[in-house]
Amino acid sequence: MRLNPRHVLSVFVVLFALGVASLANAGLPVEVDGEPLPSLAPMLDRTVPTVVNLATRGRVVEQSPLLDDPFFRRFFDMPQAPRERQVQGLGSGVILDAERGFILTNYHVIRRADEIVVTLHDGRRLDAEVVGTDPATDLAVLRVEAKGLNAVPVADSDALKVGDFVVAIGNPFGLGQTVTSGIVSALGRSGLGMESYEDFIQTDASINPGNSGGALVNLRGELVGINTAILTRGGGNIGIGFAIPVNMALQIMDHLVEYGEVRRGRLGIMVQDLTPDLAQAFGIPQTQGAVIAQVEPGSAADRAGLKEGDVVLRVNERSVRNSAELRNAIGLLRVGTEVVLDVVRDNRRIEVTAEVAEIRAATVEGRRLGRRLEGAAFGDITEDSPHYGRVQGVLVVSVESGSPAARAGLREGDLILSVNRQPVASVEELRRVIGDAGQRLLLNIRRDEGAFFLLLQ
Template structure:
């Protein structure tokens, strides 16, 4: 944001003064409430000093966020979802039980609340979080002016937690998207949403960090961290700068006692640049294409760091380069250690996987690697990775099964392998004991990281095919006949 504009400067000054006043008042009240009542000796009379906000700053009337918010708040909506959930009653199929208790409900209605942001008034496009509308049978949107209307589902991407809806384009307001890449730590931001379903609420704070990742169970991560209050119900709402431009979509807050305990100044938002990219793909095709370099990696241990003379115990050690991949075309080899990608620090295989998944397909990236003690830079391309594979295309013994990438939230929790997306009833895979929802973590050809690595294990058909499978909390082997 240009520093020459007078309005943001006045707003920043006001926010700083307001923060100082609020902190002083809170500290004083805390001191009074925590001190026991006791007699104190009289002290010399001192004229009381009262903290007051000045009527003007640098000769200008005290500025306000209100004019900016008058433009922003009409484009922030409340999202209401309804989902029919079947009640698992063990007697529901008993005809005698149904005759005796004909009015026992067979399903219940679950409702939830969230927020959304209108980003295209002409087309009625609304951005929100995937987890806000996930599994919903009905979704409705309430505008700031009180109008409520049904929303049409356009598409969603669970791995980035971005979803797009469409509402009738009649008298709507929109929030323009900013370049979130220009955000800096310390920039003032404002969050708008519907926390706890109490109605539209505005909170303010600063950008605490950018490019935040490593949060367990949250999919691909490149979050804006802010201390603006983000509570349950704020999910999908707007994070805007002082010009009223959308810099992020509020998505999560952190509290060791659970999300319903409220905000403690650790909120996270999806950057506008990422949301824009996902939205454009969902609107165009209904799905998101994800990229890959085509290699398997492992963590750098102290022993590996010493053996390779890295000097640092971090990075992603290349263990396999898949034939025909972008990494192979770029000349990467097993034994290379990737320590940065496009200037972004890579500390672990999870960091590299997160970086790959957030790059647009076809984009060129530069990797900083260590090879035989030398520092090198390698340019490569991010190529599209397949979303799923039919088992019959890999090996006849897997006929009837479909394999897909693991949900990214599981990967961020440390899981590896591929998901058995479906198994056709009576198929060869089903007869071999494979079930929908199984996670395959290794085959006769060895362990692998993802779908590309799983597929590479079938370049030459193994004489004996054994799958190492995780099912629920148990792990075992399945011979494929």
């Protein structure tokens, strides 16, 4: 018996429709050979207007790396002559509050922007102001003045499961609003080194440059994540994209709207993943959790009675699989919040209640360290820094333009790893080593992805 290809197609369409129609929660406006064809178009008609296109314009100061070298400038008698150029960028954003005009996007989309123009789905172009930014999670909140905005409904991203269908909406390569679909490939992705607080949704829905800050929605059109990054070898999509869960994004947005910044809390502990080997060494059956490796004296953790060797399994009744999840859970809580930790200690499960404390960074002005560092400020690497737990050093918090520190070649964001070949891991160590130094200061600097030595005389 030969099957008519058209009949085979009809059977496939019927089966597909039955499988996804209830999930899509959409009507079936098209028919093929009398059979309904499923479509996401009705859902997208409601959802696409909640996603906006962003165009940014700003200025960056550039100068030759040779001009960063004081010896080169002195030898050739060349002053520092930084060059300024304009940069433009494209991205996406999601309207979360239509009444107040709040738009959520990625920090890296608007990081260098002096001007941000929002283009709505109906073609209106609006100037946006920055309400607040959080580089640690790569999120930012913008505000526009407009009527008739559409806000996206929000889902519970904690309820997502691997295999759920999702749709990405954004402005890839500046083409305009574009929709791609896929599934949730993985959850809780961390350790990628892209942000300080990582708990990504991984998806194979195509995400490309320009999609950043756009919406990842479920088949009901509810926001589950903010599209943020891709893993790629050549700059294009290879089916591995990452989105910030909307539950985390909303917590950050609340901070930014209320304070203009994120006021993170801390307990004062150093933690590491509970590996199978560590679990065996501690004599516990669990293989997921976070081990407290160090408790800072006088910290909130110390006052609560936490100890080295404690294994944290849950925070506020939510399971903790690794050290990154514990850090995320604490870092997103407001200062003064009470947190209940489910802990294993000496093969006994106990509950410990602690009050989240404020992150306070020790800082020092460069002029207090010596004339060569005047105009700069230095600080410890705090728990909200992407370098925390990964590198030991002292952060250059700020550098005044034209100051002795700037002329010496220091830049904001530099990490000082050592002074005169002596490692420095804190402001106090920096102060001590510089105090013992002679006329020369040989600084080992880490900048972006590179490192070099800088000699100050």
